[in-house]
Amino acid sequence: MREADRVDRRRECPGRTGHPRLGRAGPGRLPAPLRRGVRRRQAGRRRRFGGHHPHRAQHDHGSRSPPMDYIKGSGGIFRDCAVHDFDIVNWITGQRAVQVYATGIVQGNPLFAEYGDVDTAAVIVTFDGGALGVVSNARYNARGYDCRLEVHGFDDSVVAGWDQGVPVRNTDPHNDFPTGPAHGFFMDRFTEAFRTELAAFVQVAKGGPVLGASVNDAVEVAWLAEAATESLRRGAPVTIEEMRNA
DSSP states (O other), rough: HHHHHHHHHHHHTTOOOOOOOOOTSTTTSSHHHHHHHHTTTTOOSSSEEEEEEEEEEEEEOSOOOOOOHHHHHOOEEEIIIIIIHHHHHHHOOOOOOOEEEEEEEEEOOOOHHHHTTEEEEEEEEEEESOOEEEEEEEEEOOTEEEEEEEEEEESOOEEEOOOOOOOOOOOOOOOOOOOSOOOHHEEEEEEEEHHHHHHHHHHHHTTTTOOOOHHHHHHEEEHHHHHHHHHHHEEEEEEEEHHHHH
């Protein structure tokens, strides 16, 4: 993380530019109108938002767990998986996280515990503007790849990711949503987002403006992932400032 901070400072020097991305997160991943509406406070003052990866209100739940050799060196569910959701909720709200509380359990392969990781996790994020974020993640989802976002305000509630391919089973006999087929893998679901991000990166490399995430955005999200990892270890809330000063 110290190295990342140094990179961010170097990027601010004249003549330097960059266009870092945190995996698949970014403007191409979720509808931009949702972000614009939230920024204009069309939903009223934000009370709570969340998501899945593959949980978020952000929810993000994977269709299948990666190989355990990958898990062993992944850095844990918050650095490997939830980090993309942290990126999205920061981008959507325009606020900075100040505190996180993370919890998690192992319900699948016991090697997760041996590697100091979990396969199911939830994080409560407190932001400097007063919003609360709930990020949920799971390595397993028998129905497919589930990633969606909910924003709840005093005047409105809006969602993204609720399409006909959302991998859930509706138990209402009078409603056939979703009609499927279910999303099976993040590479398939976010193909267009990847293309958009790559095209934007090429434009930046040619000297164009940085329209997506900055290095500073990436560093902020990485600190959030570090704080969530530490919170899980302690079983207590952790502030971002505390992590920066450690």
